Structures are given as C-alpha cells and as structure tokens.
Amino acid sequence: MATKTNPKPDGVADKQTTSAKTYEGLSREQLIEAYRIMYTSRKLDDREILLKRQQKIFFQISGAGHEAVGWAAGITLKPAYDWFYPYYRDRALCLALGATPLDMLLMAVGAADDPQSGGRQMPSHWGFSKLNVVTQSSPTGSQVLQAVGCAEGGRYFAAHPEAAHKSAGDYRQFKDVQLHGDEVTYVSLGDGTTSEGEFWEGMNTASNRKLPVLFVVQDNGYAISVPVEVQTSGGNISRLVAGFPNFHFEEIDGTDPVASYAAFARTVAYCRAGEGPGFIHAHVIRPYSHSLSDDERLYRPDAERQLDATRDPITRMQMFLIREGILDEKGINKLEKQVEDELQVAVDQALEAALPIADTVMRYIYSPDLDPTSLAFATEPASDAAPADGKKIAPKTMADLINATLRDEMRRDERIVIFGEDVADASREQYLEEKLIKGKGGVFKLTYGLQHDFGSDRVFNSPLAEANIVGRAVGMATRGMKPVVEIQFFDYIWPAMMQLRDEMPLIRWRSNNAFSCPAVVRVAIGGYLTGGAIYHSQCGESIFTHTPGVRVVFPSNALDAAGLLRTAIRCDDPVLFLEHKRLYRETFGRAPYPGPDYMIPFGKAKIVQAGTDLTVITYGAVVPRALQAAQKLEREHGVKVELIDLRCLNPFDWDAIATSVSKTNRAIIAYEDTLSWGYGAEIAARIADELFDHLDAPVRRVAAKDVFVAYQPILEDAILPQAEDLLRAMKELSEW
Ligand SMILES: Cc1ncc(C[n+]2csc(CCOP(=O)(O)OP(=O)(O)O)c2C)c(N)n1
Numbered sequence: 205m206a207t208k209t210n211p212k213p214d215g216v217a218d219k220q221t222t223s224a225k226t227y228e229g230l231s232r233e234q235l236i237e238a239y240r241i242m243y244t245s246r247k248l249d250d251r252e253i254l255l256k257r258q259q260k261i262f263f264q265i266s267g268a269g270h271e272a273v274g275w276a277a278g279i280t281l282k283p284a285y286d287w288f289y290p291y292y293r294d295r296a297l298c299l300a301l302g303a304t305p306l307d308m309l310l311m312a313v314g315a316a317d318d319p320q321s322g323g324r325q326m327p328s329h330w331g332f333s334k335l336n337v338v339t340q341s342s343p344t345g346s347q348v349l350q351a352v353g354c355a356e357g358g359r360y361f362a363a364h365p366e367a368a369h370k371s372a373g374d375y376r377q378f379k380d381v382q383l384h385g386d387e388v389t390y391v392s393l394g395d396g397t398t399s400e401g402e403f404w405e406g407m408n409t410a411s412n413r414k415l416p417v418l419f420v421v422q423d424n425g426y427a428i429s430v431p432v433e434v435q436t437s438g439g440n441i442s443r444l445v446a447g448f449p450n451f452h453f454e455e456i457d458g459t460d461p462v463a464s465y466a467a468f469a470r471t472v473a474y475c476r477a478g479e480g481p482g483f484i485h486a487h488v489i490r491p492y493s494h495s496l497s498d499d500e501r502l503y504r505p506d507a508e509r510q511l512d513a514t515r516d517p518i519t520r521m522q523m524f525l526i527r528e529g530i531l532d533e534k535g536i537n538k539l540e541k542q543v544e545d546e547l548q549v550a551v552d553q554a555l556e557a558a559l560p561i562a563d564t565v566m567r568y569i570y571s572p573d574l575d576p577t578s579l580a581f582a583t584e585p586a587s588d589a590a591p592a593d594g595k596k597i598a599p600k601t602m603a604d605l606i607n608a609t610l611r612d613e614m615r616r617d618e619r620i621v622i623f624g625e626d627v628a629d630a631s632r633e634q635y636l637e638e639k640l641i642k643g644k645g646g647v648f649k650l651t652y653g654l655q656h657d658f659g660s661d662r663v664f665n666s667p668l669a670e671a672n673i674v675g676r677a678v679g680m681a682t683r684g685m686k687p688v689v690e691i692q693f694f695d696y697i698w699p700a701m702m703q704l705r706d707e708m709p710l711i712r713w714r715s716n717n718a719f720s721c722p723a724v725v726r727v728a729i730g731g732y733l734t735g736g737a738i739y740h741s742q743c744g745e746s747i748f749t750h751t752p753g754v755r756v757v758f759p760s761n762a763l764d765a766a767g768l769l770r771t772a773i774r775c776d777d778p779v780l781f782l783e784h785k786r787l788y789r790e791t792f793g794r795a796p797y798p799g800p801d802y803m804i805p806f807g808k809a810k811i812v813q814a815g816t817d818l819t820v821i822t823y824g825a826v827v828p829r830a831l832q833a834a835q836k837l838e839r840e841h842g843v844k845v846e847l848i849d850l851r852c853l854n855p856f857d858w859d860a861i862a863t864s865v866s867k868t869n870r871a872i873i874a875y876e877d878t879l880s881w882g883y884g885a886e887i888a889a890r891i892a893d894e895l896f897d898h899l900d901a902p903v904r905r906v907a908a909k910d911v912f913v914a915y916q917p918i919l920e921d922a923i924l925p926q927a928e929d930l931l932r933a934m935k936e937l938s939e940w
C-alpha cells in the first residue's frame with residue numbers, strides 16, 4: 205500500500221514501509237481489514253446490548269469471542285459463490301462476506317426491510333440471499349444436514365448441467381440455480397450442538413460421499429451453562445470425529461486470526477479441489493454470557509472468566525497489530541473511531557426504519573408464484589394412453605401408477621432425485637449390470653426399476669436415518685433440486701420431525717420469500733394390514749396439517765395418487781404425500797394409466813357418490829369402507845349418502861363440504877387416525893361454526909379408538925373403524 209511516492213497513511217506504523225513480512229500469506233492491509241471487521245462485530249454486539257437494555261430491540265445474542273474464526277472463514281470463502289449455513293455466533297463471518305451493520309441492525313429492530321426475514325426471525329439468525337447465506341432457524345444443529353444436501357445439490361448440477369436450466373410450467377420457472385462446479389458449503393455450530401444426532405448424521409454422509417462441506421465447530425467450552433466435558437466424551441470433539449474417512453481436520457486457536465486464516469486456507473483448498481469435507485475445530489471464548497437472558501456468573505467463577513479474557517481476540521489482535529508495527533496506537537484509535545461513527549449512523553437509520561405491516565403475516569407461507577389449487581394443475585387423463593391396438597389394458601394399482609408417475613416425472617425433469625431407505629434397486633450396481641439380481645426398489649416396490657432407468661446418482665439408498673433423508677432433501681431443494689424422498693413407514697417419521705416441523709415448512713416464510721424448498725416427502729402410512737401392529741400401522745396426518753407451510757395429500761385410489769403426485773412434484777411448495785399401504789395393491793380404485801401429464805389440483809375433493817340425506821367426509825383407506833357402508837344403507841334403508849373423498853388434507857375443499865352439508869343437513873367425518881384431537885375435529889368445528897343454521901343433527905366423528913393399533917387381528921379390527929361402525933353411525937344420524 206504505502207510506497208515512496210505515496211505518503212504513509214496517518215496512523216500506519218513506520219515499520220510498514222520497511223518490512224515485507226507476510227503472515228501466512230496475509231498482507232498488512234488484510235490484517236488491518238481483519239481488525240476492522242472483528243472490531244465492527246464486537247461493537248455491533250455492544251450497541252445491540254445497549255439497544256436491548258433500552259427496550260428498542262427484543263433479543264440479543266452475541267458473536268463476542270468468535271470474531272477471529274468468523275473473519276477467517278469469511279475471507280477464505282466466496283460470497284454469492286460458496287454456500288453458507290452459519291449459526292448465531294457468525295456475525296464476523298457475515299460482515300466479512302459483505303453483510304452490513306445496517307442489515308444486522310434492521311434484523312434487531314425487526315424492520316420491514318430486514319434482509320433476513322422482514323421481522324419474522326430473531327436477529328443473528330443469518331440469512332442473506334444475495335450472499336448465499338441461507339435462512340437460519342433456531343433449533344441447534346438442524347442446519348447441518350441441510351448443508352450436506354446443499355453440497356450434494358451443487359455436485360449434482362455439476363454432473364447434470366442441463367438440469368440447471370429454467371423451464372416453464374412448473375416450480376423450475378421460479379427456482380434459479382447457480383452453478384460453478386467447485387463451490388464449498390460452510391456450516392458452523394457450537395460445541396454443545398455436536399451432541400445433536402443430526403450433526404453425526406451429517407458428518408457421516410459428508411464423509412461417505414466425499415462432499416465439499418466445511419464443518420466449523422466453534423468451541424467456546426459451554427452450551428449455555430453446560431460445560432463441554434458433559435457434552436462430549438473426553439471433552440474434545442476432534443478426538444471423537446477423527447475416525448471419519450475422507451476429511452481434512454484442523455484443530456486451532458480460533459481467537460488467533462492468522463492461525464485461523466491458515467487453517468481455513470488449507471481446508472477450503474482441500475474441499476474446493478473435491479478431495480472431501482473439512483472439519484475445523486476452533487477453540488474460542490464466550491465473554492458475554494450465552495445471551496442477554498443468561499448470566500454466566502451463576503455457573504462460572506471469576507477466575508475462569510478472567511482466564512478466558514486473556515484470550516480475547518479483539519485485544520489480542522490489537523496487540524498483534526501494534527507489536528508487528530502494522531498499526532500504532534493512533535492508527536488503532538482512528539480505525540475504531542471510524543467504525544463507531546459508522547455504527548452510529550447505522551443505528552440511527554435502523555431506529556427510523558419502517559416496521560413490517562401487520563396484515564402481511566400470512567404472506568409467503570406458500571409460493572406466491574405457483575398455486576397448486578389452480579386450474580393450471582387440472583388436466584384430464586389421456587385417452588390415448590391406452591394401447592393403439594384397442595386392446596383393453598388391465599387397470600393398474602395405486603402402486604403401479606405411483607411408480608409410473610415417478611418414472612414419467614424423472615424423464616421430464618432432470619432435477620428430480622429419489623432417495624430413502626431401500627428405494628434403490630441395488631446399491632451394488634455391478635450386481636444389476638451383471639444381471640445377477642432383479643433389484644428391490646423399495647420395501648413396497650414403489651420405486652422399482654427407477655435406478656435401472658435413471659442411474660444411481662438419481663435413485664439411491666440413504667442411511668437408515670430419517671432426519672438424514674429429510675434434512676438433505678431440504679438442503680437440495682433450497683439449492684434448486686426436486687428431491688422426492690421416501691419415509692419407509694409413517695411410524696418412523698419421528699426422527700425427521702425437527703426437519704418436517706421446524707425447517708421444511710418454514711424456509712420460505714421465515715426468509716420472507718428469499719428461499720424456498722419445494723421437496724416431496726412420500727410416506728407409506730396406515731393400518732388394516734392384519735399383523736401390522738403398533739409400529740407399522742400408525743396414522744397421524746393431523747400433526748402435519750397442523751403445521752403451516754406444508755401441503756398434505758392423502759389419496760384413496762390409483763388415479764388420484766397419480767394426478768396428485770404429479771401436482772406435488774411440479775408445484776413450488778413442500779408436500780407430504782401420504783400413501784396408504786393397504787391401498788397400494790387393492791382391487792378398489794384401480795385405473796388405467798392416465799398418461800404423463802395427468803394432474804389434479806390440490807384442495808379439490810371428489811364426490812365418490814352423490815346423495816341427499818347425509819354427508820360423509822373422509823379420505824384414505826376409510827373411503828372404500830365408507831362406500832361399502834353407504835351402499836348397504838341405501839340398499840337396506842333407502843338412505844342416500846353423499847360421500848366426499850377429500851384427497852388433499854391441506855388445503856382441503858371446504859366448498860365441497862359446505863355445499864354438501866347445506867344440502868343434506870347432516871355430517872359425519874370419518875378417519876382412520878385416533879379419534880381425539882384428530883383431523884376430523886377441525887372439520888367438525890368448522891361445520892359447527894359456519895354451517896350451524898344448516899344442521900338438523902349433531903356433527904359426528906367415526907375414527908379409531910384412542911389407542912395404538914394392536915397385532916392380533918381381532919384387536920386390530922376392534923381398534924380401527926370398520927364398515928359396520930360407519931354403517932351404524934350413518935344409520936343413527938340419518939334417523940336423528
Ligand atoms: C434443538 C435445540 N435445543 C435447545 C435449544 C436452546 N439452546 C439455544 S443455544 C443452546 C446452547 C448451544 O451451545 P453451543 O452449541 O455450544 O453453542 P454456543 O451458544 O456455545 O456458541 C441451547 C441449549 C435450541 N435452540 N435448539
């Protein structure tokens with residue numbers, strides 16, 4: 205910077221002109237810039253703490269003590285090129301990537317223009333779409349599997365560049381893909397968060413697939429009040445992860461910017477070259493308690509805190525700059541004053557910023573661009589799908605048509621990948637190539653032949669880990685892919701619950717539409733299996749219809765399954781697609797192949813049978829049972845039941861229900877799940893609320909007993925709603 209022809213900038217120490225010393229390749233200018241970023245980060249925390257005490261902001265969590273490692277990550281990685289899943293201590297990282305203090309203060313006040321979420325998410329839960337910093341939640345560790353999926357997405361697009369092209373007529377029109385081929389995905393977490401299972405699942409997959417993911421554990425020795433030796437056996441995470449193959453490992457003093465930079469430079473080079481993932485274990489300090497709600501003096505003695513203070517990265521860096529003659533005291537003071545003046549301007553601006561408007565709260569729960577309830581998703585079954593020779597083809601089962609729909613869509617859209625437990629034909633491809641085996645294709649064979657047709661990078665087995673499946677799918681879908689993943693049994697969906705409840709449905713809303721993840725999760729659900737017992741028979745759809753942001757579909761027959769699955773795949777929202785195991789191969793509801801473009805809009809019920817005396821609202825495997833009961837009731841008693849198959853549970857077809865109940869004046873909601881707090885409760889409440897004047901009888905529910913499904917068929921029959929139970933209820937209500 206300073207040469208003989210240019211006078212030395214004020215405050216830059218004399219040594220600079222004489223020394224050519226570099227620090228792990230860092231120039232003096234870069235070191236001064238490092239201090240500027242680190243100091244800005246610390247002072248921003250200080251300003252926010254003040255603002256919180258003045259009740260001008262509502263939450264504060266600091267990056268204090270983590271500034272050096274954050275800065276080092278920020279200058280070795282590339283904003284808007286690499287991808288970032290940071291955690292709340294990554295303020296310095298985000299500043300180094302190009303986020304401004306004003307951006308951060310807008311988050312703190314919850315301004316309308318808060319770039320992370322428009323006032324929806326807490327400050328320090330970073331999200332800057334322009335920099336590829338992906339919207340962050342608060343559950344610790346849920347970012348890890350998403351980062352893995354994001355990295356997989358990058359690799360996939362590099363191998364299938366045509367898949368990155370935009371395409372009209374489906375979600376791809378609204379989903380840009382950035383592709384460089386050597387991008388790295390950064391993910392960070394604290395020492396305590398390494399205790400979460402999802403961390404280990406992410407490490408395992410990144411290792412196994414040699415993915416370019418850079419894991420950074422910022423170890424400040426505490427998770428709120430719990431010290432690291434309680435979290436981590438032996439007290440050192442590096443020791444525990446050392447056995448994962450394909451990694452480049454570093455364990456560093458994360459309060460030293462120069463050492464941190466060197467470690468990041470080595471690790472990023474390794475990841476970028478495609479050698480595998482990196483793991484940086486950075487020992488840092490936490491000088492400001494966990495957050496403003498915590499007082500660490502309650503669990504840390506003064507001596508321990510004072511020892512930490514001797515490693516404070518801000519004072520260390522200040523001393524380093526002076527000792528090395530890079531800045532003198534005057535230079536330090538000048539830089540600090542500049543930073544503080546700039547912060548004052550940003551604070552004033554943020555406090556004046558427009559606040560979000562209350563009636564925008566329902567915006568961006570779902571895609572504003574593509575409405576899956578619209579006529580764009582209503583097509584007729586193709587009449588020419590039958591063979592040209594006019595031969596009548598045997599109607600297909602639900603399993604057949606789901607398989608055919610997946611095959612058609614994979615052919616149409618190269619962004620689709622399918623993974624889950626056992627979904628591949630065979631992971632050991634050579635067995636297939638040598639024709640030694642036929643292949644599996646799912647425990648219910650729904651994905652049979654897809655690996656054979658589309659290759660092992662598009663259809664593959666996951667580890668036996670449901671969070672792994674959904675978390676990776678969320679990351680891939682955020683990155684632009686269309687993962688259509690399978691959960692083998694609904695009964696085992698719960699390990700994925702954090703991703704299904706707190707992540708997948710929320711990516712769009714919490715980022716104020718900056719990010720989205722329109723993944724499809726197919727799940728085999730339900731009982732009536734004879735022997736399925738407790739853990740292969742569960743329903744539980746209302747738990748998901750209770751979650752804003754995810755579409756929930758539950759078809760009862762082959763044709764609906766095909767039409768709705770296609771809509772699920774082409775739409776721009778995350779979808780939970782529930783497939784009843786008992787219906788996969790039933791005679792009921794078989795249908796001819798409806799062609800490769802057959803779609804049914806979401807939220808449109810099907811009137812299975814028209815009637816005038818009583819409305820029965822149902823879905824899934826209760827549909828054939830209710831139909832049987834309704835037909836018997838008409839035969840024996842002349843009562844005409846209007847039977848409504850909802851097909852889609854969120855959104856659901858309120859208009860169809862209202863029209864029918866206004867006509868019949870009587871309603872039963874029938875469902876296979878346990879009675880209390882179930883899906884029928886919401887429909888019943890809404891009928892009572894909005895159709896009260898039309899009712900001639902109480903609203904009834906017919907559902908399973910409030911107990912899990914038992915193994916012995918006598919018990920199973922007694923627990924699940926049977927045609928006779930439905931018949932009895934229908935007769936009773938019709939006579940009311
Ligand atoms: C799944 C989950 N459990 C609990 C919490 C509450 N919580 C927030 S931060 C935190 C401690 C995290 O410690 P660590 O990972 O070491 O990060 P640090 O805050 O020390 O940087 C806890 C328990 C949470 N946010 N998410």
Ligand SMILES: [Mg+2]
Nearest residue numbers: 394395426427
């Ligand atoms: Mg910690």
